[in-house]
Amino acid sequence: MTWVNAIIQGLLTGGLYALFACGLSLMFGVMKVVNLAHGDLAVVGGYVAVGIITVTHIPVLWSFVIVVPVMAVIGYALQRTLIQSALNRGVLTTLIVTLGLSMVIENALLEFFSANTRGIGAGMTLVTGSFRIGSQIELPYLLLLIFAIAVAVLLGLQYFLSQSSYGRLIRAVADDKEAAQLSGADYRHVFGIAAALALGTVALGGIAYGMYQSLDPTAGTDTILLFAFVAVVIGGLGSLWGTLAGGIVLGVAQQIGAQVNLSDELLAGYLVFLLVLVLRPQGLFTRRASS
Amino acid sequence: MSLATRAKTRTAESFRVTRSQRNVVWTGAGALVVVVVLAFFPFLVYSGTTAILVQGFIVLTLATMWNLMAGYAGLVSVGQQGFVGLGAYFVLILALHGASPFAALPVAVVACGVAALPLWWLVSRLRSGYFAIATWVLAAAIMLFIEQFSSLGSGTGLPLPGFTGMSPTLLTAYTYWIGLAVTVAALATVYLLLRSRLGLVLTAIRDDEVAARSSGARVGLARLLVFVVAGAGCGAAGAVLAISQLQVQPTAVFDVSWTAEMAFAAIIGGLGTIEGPIIGTLVYMLLQQTLQSFNAWYLIILGLVAIVIALFARRGLWGLVDSRLSFRLFPVGYWLRGPVTEDRRSRRRAVGDQV
Numbered sequence: 001m002t003w004v005n006a007i008i009q010g011l012l013t014g015g016l017y018a019l020f021a022c023g024l025s026l027m028f029g030v031m032k033v034v035n036l037a038h039g040d041l042a043v044v045g046g047y048v049a050v051g052i053i054t055v056t057h058i059p060v061l062w063s064f065v066i067v068v069p070v071m072a073v074i075g076y077a078l079q080r081t082l083i084q085s086a087l088n089r090g091v092l093t094t095l096i097v098t099l100g101l102s103m104v105i106e107n108a109l110l111e112f113f114s115a116n117t118r119g120i121g122a123g124m125t126l127v128t129g130s131f132r133i134g135s136q137i138e139l140p141y142l143l144l145l146i147f148a149i150a151v152a153v154l155l156g157l158q159y160f161l162s163q164s165s166y167g168r169l170i171r172a173v174a175d176d177k178e179a180a181q182l183s184g185a186d187y188r189h190v191f192g193i194a195a196a197l198a199l200g201t202v203a204l205g206g207i208a209y210g211m212y213q214s215l216d217p218t219a220g221t222d223t224i225l226l227f228a229f230v231a232v233v234i235g236g237l238g239s240l241w242g243t244l245a246g247g248i249v250l251g252v253a254q255q256i257g258a259q260v261n262l263s264d265e266l267l268a269g270y271l272v273f274l275l276v277l278v279l280r281p282q283g284l285f286t287r288r289a290s291s
Numbered sequence: 292m293s294l295a296t297r298a299k300t301r302t303a304e305s306f307r308v309t310r311s312q313r314n315v316v317w318t319g320a321g322a323l324v325v326v327v328v329l330a331f332f333p334f335l336v337y338s339g340t341t342a343i344l345v346q347g348f349i350v351l352t353l354a355t356m357w358n359l360m361a362g363y364a365g366l367v368s369v370g371q372q373g374f375v376g377l378g379a380y381f382v383l384i385l386a387l388h389g390a391s392p393f394a395a396l397p398v399a400v401v402a403c404g405v406a407a408l409p410l411w412w413l414v415s416r417l418r419s420g421y422f423a424i425a426t427w428v429l430a431a432a433i434m435l436f437i438e439q440f441s442s443l444g445s446g447t448g449l450p451l452p453g454f455t456g457m458s459p460t461l462l463t464a465y466t467y468w469i470g471l472a473v474t475v476a477a478l479a480t481v482y483l484l485l486r487s488r489l490g491l492v493l494t495a496i497r498d499d500e501v502a503a504r505s506s507g508a509r510v511g512l513a514r515l516l517v518f519v520v521a522g523a524g525c526g527a528a529g530a531v532l533a534i535s536q537l538q539v540q541p542t543a544v545f546d547v548s549w550t551a552e553m554a555f556a557a558i559i560g561g562l563g564t565i566e567g568p569i570i571g572t573l574v575y576m577l578l579q580q581t582l583q584s585f586n587a588w589y590l591i592i593l594g595l596v597a598i599v600i601a602l603f604a605r606r607g608l609w610g611l612v613d614s615r616l617s618f619r620l621f622p623v624g625y626w627l628r629g630p631v632t633e634d635r636r637s638r639r640r641a642v643g644d645q646v
Contacts, residue, residue, distance in 0.1 A: 028420070028421075033420070034419065034420020034421060034423065034424065036369065036420070036423065036424070082598070082602075085602055086601070086602060089601075089602065089605065091419045091420070092361065092365065092367060092419075092562075093601050093602065093605070094420075095367045095419065095420055095423055096367070096554070096558055096597065096598075096601040097598050097601050097602065099367075099369065099423075099551070099554060099597075100555070100594040100595070100597040100598040100601065101594070101598065102594075103548075103551050103555075103590055103591075103593070103594040104590075104591050104594035104595055104598070107587035107588075107590040107591045107594070108587075108591055110586070110587045111586060111587050111588065111591065221547060222431075225424065225427075226424070226427060226428055226431060229421070229424040229425075229427075229428065230428060233417075233421070233425070237421065263438070263439075263446075264439075266431070266435055267432065267435040267436060267439070270428055270431060270432035270435065271432070273428060273432075274413060274429075274432065277413055277414075277416060277417075277425070278413065281416040281417070
């Protein structure tokens with residue numbers, strides 16, 4: 001039964017990883033940018049939440065109402081300035097600029113907030129409480145909530161991309177930005193909107209991570225970026241629901257690894273990633289290799 | 292004689308292709324003098340200074356390797372700390388079995404090069420940005436794997452044995468010399484590599500990958516070779532690191548900031564030239580030494596400078612010098628020299644060396 005419980009925990013953690021990953025996947029799908037600062041921006045979102053909760057005394061769970069728009073604006077601004085000018089100069093420059101951005105953010109956080117970890121206290125009932133099925137299986141409220149949010153975010157993104165007029169623009173630009181430009185769409189603006197979506201979702205991931213674990217300046221690269229990337233590769237590049245599937249596979253692998261030996265948690269996740277890379281480099285859940 | 296053949300003979304008569312504009316003996320002699328002077332440093336300066344220089348040698352070796360990957364082969368790796376760590380651990384393993392760490396270094400270098408082969412097989416399936424993060428994941432996985440072995444000190448690492456009975460002065464001097472030797476070897480390897488046939492392929496990839504591919508250049512093979520050489524080079528730097536620190540600690544040797552440092556040194560100095568990383572390392576060491584009392588600030592400044600340079604001076608600081616002087620310390624390209632009668636002051640064009 002402990003094994004079943006571990007698998008359920010891993011499955012639910014997959015929701016958190018999907019929140020990390022869907023923005024990374026979206027930015028790659030739309031503008032072919034691999035944002036190496038993605039994880040650090042999630043941590044920034046988490047710290048913004050900590051600051052806003054302390055200053056305005058807003059209920060912790062509602063902090064996202066402020067944090068997500070703030071991060072979306074930052075995303076739009078970053079895309080229109082730094083990332084766009086890097087994109088104009090090529091893939092190598094984009095990687096270098098986002099790598100530089102990642103180091104700047106991480107060390108600035110270290111400098112201003114020290115290396116101490118800080119959590120986002122979501123209230124005792126939510127953090128420690130859980131549904132119990134039998135004596136062995138536990139469904140923590142917090143993980144259930146995060147998983148539900150992840151599913152809601154993915155549903156929202158899918159609806160937005162397939163139904164709304166901006167979603168149509170984003171898909172058009174992702175397919176062929178020159179052709180979209182010729183038809184009157186300003187692809188730079190559309191890229192900005194995609195980046196705003198990406199950072200909005202990863203800010204949710206940052207807040208959730210702050211509640212579930214705790215934030216520290218290095219979490220962005222050590223944990224969030226790597227997990228997001230692993231989830232994207234396992235699920236298949238450029239696939240939205242693939243990020244949830246990949247996140248679930250990663251989460252389950254980690255929990256099973258932790259059952260074998262507590263220090264094997266991370267290694268088990270990476271081994272599954274390597275296995276996927278060897279056996280199915282296009283990802284487990286992609287139908288088309290070039291989507 | 293047809294017109295075409297006549298034109299060809301005429302061209303052959305009046306144009307000459309040379310490696311360098313000036314006599315290469317002078318730059319070679321200059322480099323030799325610098326190395327000899329550096330080799331005498333342990334007799335001249337305090338051990339604190341040589342320790343800083345060893346750190347500089349490590350960064351220069353790493354930056355040279357990162358430049359070979361990113362500047363020539365178009366491979367942006369964020370996981371080179373994996374090889375730094377492997378190099379350090381190979382030295383540790385051999386030293387634990389009774390070998391002298393100095394003798395273990397060349398073995399560790401070869402082992403890192405060999406280890407790069409299966410790793411390449413894994414990461415070469417992914418392109419550009421995804422390649423970058425995949426190397427990072429690999430480095431993290433290698434660290435976690437090594438931490439499984441309690442005989443290697445698990446998560447805390449071990450002090451490096453094999454120095455008992457050696458006087459501290461001698462140890463400092465040996466460490467310095469081995470650092471210098473590794474750096475010179477790394478620069479020489481990259482220099483010779485770029486002057487070879489493979490160098491032409493790499494330069495072609497740097498300038499235009501699609502064009503290189505369609506001209507029949509074996510891009511994949513060239514990349515594999517570069518990955519192996521860079522793996523061995525970063526392993527050598529890791530071995531020097533282990534010897535200079537006298538201990539191997541997993542989180543320190545597998546620290547991603549190694550990759551950040553090598554990348555920023557290479558970018559600031561100028562990607563796609565051998566001289567660039569040297570300038571970049573000088574700038575890096577200057578920043579680090581002057582700002583080290585302000586904790587992380589030097590990394591923030593370094594990151595900002597790298598962003599600005601990547602956006603506004605793509606060929607780095609050396610590129611700024613180079614475009615005015617058309618001067619090479621390491622001539623790896625070709626110069627097309629016009630007919631002798633032509634005005635000698637007219638600007639010459641480098642072929643295959645720069646755009």
